[in-house]
Amino acid sequence: MYFYHSCYIQTAQQTCQKILHKIYMAMKNIPFPLLSTH
Numbered sequence: 001m002y003f004y005h006s007c008y009i010q011t012a013q014q015t016c017q018k019i020l021h022k023i024y025m026a027m028k029n030i031p032f033p034l035l036s037t038h
Helices: 003-030
Strands: none
Touching: none
16 A cells, blocks of 8 residues: 555656656746746
8 A cells, every 4th residue: 555655756856857847848948038037
């Protein structure tokens, strides 16, 4: 049961990272004047 739980956590983390990466790449492709304030 513990092995299944840790495996589930790893899968969830990988899925979350993939989603964050997609969002990051999408935001990189869109020129945001608000983000480049420096």
